[in-house]
Amino acid sequence: MALIEWKDEFKLGIAEVDHEHEEMIELINTAHAQMQSNASAEAVSDFLGEIYAKISAHFALEEKMMRDSGYDEFAQHKEEHEQLLDEIRDLMDAYEDGELLDNEALAMKLHAWFTRHFRTRDARLHQKLG
Numbered sequence: 156m157a158l159i160e161w162k163d164e165f166k167l168g169i170a171e172v173d174h175e176h177e178e179m180i181e182l183i184n185t186a187h188a189q190m191q192s193n194a195s196a197e198a199v200s201d202f203l204g205e206i207y208a209k210i211s212a213h214f215a216l217e218e219k220m221m222r223d224s225g226y227d228e229f230a231q232h233k234e235e236h237e238q239l240l241d242e243i244r245d246l247m248d249a250y251e252d253g254e255l256l257d258n259e260a261l262a263m264k265l266h267a268w269f270t271r272h273f274r275t276r277d278a279r280l281h282q283k284l285g
């Protein structure tokens with residue numbers, strides 16, 4: 156079963172952003188499924204790196220849209236992005252240092268973060284810019 160079920164209600168109506176949201180969710184689901192199947196340490200590092208790269212590229216796109224339009228809640232929205240990236244980076248560092256990765260905890264965290272962020276921050280962004 157997919158970790159994060161894509162729902163139409165997540166759609167913001169900005170084609171570029173919706174496309175990236177769907178892609179991101181797909182990547183997270185794939186990484187989660189692969190990590191459950193006894194992946195090697197190297198594979199886990201690669202998944203984490205891929206997730207991190209995809210998510211930060213997406214955040215950069217949204218932040219550019221906000222900056223270009225003088226969006227009023229830019230700082231708060233960006234801060235939420237930064238917090239998630241920090242947490243993923245910490246997990247990657249801990250993993251590199253030999254700590255076990257709690258795959259389920261990571262999965263739950265991503266799931267909770269994205270569903271909340273889509274419904275609140277990203278939805279508001281769309282209302283203002285859309």
Ligand SMILES: [Fe+2]
Nearest residue numbers: 176213217277
């Ligand atoms: Fe987003």
Ligand SMILES: [Fe+2]
Nearest residue numbers: 217272276277
């Ligand atoms: Fe966002």
